[in-house]
Amino acid sequence: MQDVAREAGVSPQTVSRVANGSDAVRPETRRRVQEAMEKLGYRPNYAARALKHGRFRDVGVVLFNMTNFGNIRILNGICAAANDNGYAITTLTIGQGRERTLSEAVNRMKQLPVDGMIVVLEQRIADFHDFQPPKDLPVVLITEAAADHCPTIDADQYGCSTAIVDYLLSKGHKTVYHIAGPSSSRAAESRARGWRDALSQLGLRIPPTYVGDWEADSGYQAGLSLARDPECTAVYAANDQMAYGAIMGLRAAGRRVPQDVSVIGVDNSLVGMVPRLDLTTMRMKFDTIGHEAFSMVMRQCEGDRVPVGVKTVIPCELVERGSVAEPPQVAILSGAQPIPSS
Template sequence: MEHPQPASMRDVAQAAGVSAQTVSRVANGSTAVRPQTRQRVEAAMSKLGYRPNYAARALKHGRFKNVGVLLYNMTSYGNARILNGIVTAAAESGYAVTVHTISRRGNQSLGSAIRHLQQLPVDGAVALLERQVPDFNEFRPGKDMPVVLVSEDPANHCPTIDADQYGCSIAVVDYLLSRGHRTVYHVAGPPTSRAAESRAQGWQDALWQFGIPLPKTYVGDWEADSGYQAGLALSHEDECTAIYAANDQMAYGVVQGLAAGGKRVPQDVSVIGVDDSLLGVVPRLGLTTMRMKFNEIGREAFSMVRRQCEGEQVPVGVKTVIPAELIERVSVRDIND
């Protein structure tokens, strides 16, 4: 049985009544095409089942206009929002995105993950390193494969960007102490997370700066149930008037655990979280939080890798830090009043 030949650029041009050059411009995302003409060409592409030849495009332009994204999972709020920022910015620039997950088994190296991407039609890569990789300090990107790291640890070999995890915690402690609380308890994220580690370090350093002894730390797993258990335990701590949870899911669980232990928020205990991930999910959301600008991080990370793919120089050895934003709601009480 013979298979029909795929539609060519010439076939699309004939069907749309335009030149092959115009079809090429539309396929490459050029803005030098009138909207009405673009619609006619795209309709012809759809009708004929035309698919651009990306290999030919790469030979002509030296690029696939496709960026790879490496990450451990797509389900966490931060990763999902960063990925959304990358995909949105890529689409605006006429780029596609290829996503590849880094294996958690065997502690896969960054180098091996990048080598896998190099077998695919991508021009560069953004790696979301929420965990430490064994070859972080030794890894060097190839000249033909620019790499941008979204990483808590600054790299001297790749452009690096991330949220200000440490500074976020400093701001939280300052905020709560300025409202009369004598100390701040912390519900930390899992020890495998570099973000959780930096948030916990910022909390510790902020309390030490004020000469305040560290209260007991409760370690969760980013999920609400672990926050609930911490909140229930802290409801029996008479000295506890303020709790800083390392993300909003755990903070919400803390509020529920405190309630189960007979404590009210914020009348008895103030609670603050991080990320603002519950907005639009929990009705009548009253949780004060530090909003992480994950979407902005994704957009900027894509910009960094795109500029390198197009021949620009992007500084290495300098980490771009995106600060968090305090979102005040009703879960923190000023006990000075």
């Protein structure tokens, strides 16, 4: 800093103000200081800054899956919010080969220069209920279940399903079939529970559940099976990839979508990937979740209290396209020939 000050012809305090982004520096002076920093290869010492100010202005983000669409969008929201507030983000991925616990995630993150951390927790984890966050490292969980020990936030997984069932029933369908996500997923479990409860509360028949793995091929196989059931007129898949696969499977087996079978998904993840996308879906506001999660951890880093034990719920939004319609007026008799696809 002394070298930069001499090179730019300013005081060390002015160099400090420029390095910290202060507005109390004239533009011409700021330019001279920045040119001197570049010439001398100066970088702020973040360890020293943390000792002086008590913070690194960096938040850690732990993910157990970097390929999941929702996780990527959440991370995008976190990064955007961090950038807006002058923070950096440090990411840490804990894969299948390690013990997947919150304690292990915190222990690894505490070795890094971060002020707080966000855990994107989509799967079940062994120590969720027993975990106690460290007093010197605020933790926010993005997860379906509320926690008594950390602030939590997530999309309305349960309410998303009840809204989908209500929407399909309003079109005249007598019941709704479900293609669920993997049993290891908390989100998939809540979506299946919401679907089941919505039908049960109305006294409607609950069809067998088809369990997929979030990928389109599992939806395709479910679609082939569902095409053989003449009573199936409405299908709710727990994500858009499986919903799209189900449409392909139904059509391959001779059932028309939406004339014979309506299909709806969740997450709105195929926009920009599938041309002329016609899939009705329930959009999850993943970027908003990431933005709010960052706000929750930043407030704690800066000394505020954030309530625990009550989950912040981000509502979903129905996106109507062309894969849902009223059921056929004439019931398909068991054993009838499949209707040719259009």
